[in-house]
Amino acid sequence: MDRLSEKERIEILMILGYGDVRRRQQETCNIFNNLYPNRNPITRSTVSKLLKKFNQTGAIKDLSKSGRIKTATTEDKSLDVCVMLEDDPHLSTRQISRELDISQTSIMKILHDNKFHPYKVRLVQELSDDDFDRREEFADTMMEKCYDQNNPNFLNNVMFSDVATFCIDGNNSIIPELARLFPNLIYFRKNERSDNNVNATIISAILQNPYKPKFIKIGQAVSEIIEAFHT
Known part of the structure; x- marks a missing residue:
């Protein structure tokens, strides 16, 4: 329903009357709605609330909605x-x-x-200065061996492995950072750290059981898998 102006509220009270000369609320609604046919009609509830407000406060204006004083967001x-x-x-x-x-x-x-937003941390492996050259050299060597006609079974003798690392200091990748601007969160993890590694390998299209080395380096664990495969 449309909000009543002060003039319209006064007019409703005048139509309703006062003392011994008072109309019924439904009759007041009918008269007011006939005077203003282009607006949404008022109901008995509107007249009743307006009359109650006038009797309690002596005014027709809405009470200020002060609410609770803001203390937490000052x-x-x-x-x-x-x-x-x-x-x-x-x-x-x-x-x-x-x-x-x-x-x-x-x-x-x-x-x-x-304007603060949560940004997720991205963990990447820290690389040393000579890692880039070693990776490129390894890729070139592997490409040559894969296309070597003299050794067509080369890939069958290659062990593909992956290592899952479980950090003892928790999963920092799920810890967000709150900032106004994008902080480009890239944290480098050092190779030497106290973690727990689980290794799984594929040899000749056969998945080996996940291997969890205990108190030994992952390189030693891989060596043991290779020796067990060839024996």
Whole structure:
């Protein structure tokens, strides 16, 4: 229903009357709707609410919708949240909520208002200076051997393997970073680290059982698989 103007509200009360000279609410609706045929008709509920408001407040204006005073999303609180994220962008909304005693809903609103977005970390293997040349050399050598007519069974004697690494310090790839601009999150993992590796190999189109080396280097584990295959 269309919102009533102050003039229309006054007119409804005048049509309704006062004291001993008062019309019924339905009759008031009919008269008002006939005066304004081009607008949505009012109902008895509209007249009843308007009369109740006038009797309680002595006014026809709507009460100001002040609601609760905003305390969680004030400028000071917003500044505290932004400063915390500038110092440590890996903080979660739950951690910020506990630290500042603000609800997570308010934290999310502050982040949205200040254009913060979560960015996912991308972990890549750290390469040394000579890794690029070694990779290119290996690729050229393998291409020559694959097309060597004197050794057509070369690929049948090649062991293809892959290693799954389980980090003991957790999966950092699922930890987002909150920032205003794209931070290009690429973290390099060093080759020497305390991880747990699981190796699986394919030899002559046969998948070998996944192998979990215990307290030995992965290179030694692969050597043991090769020796077992040839024996």
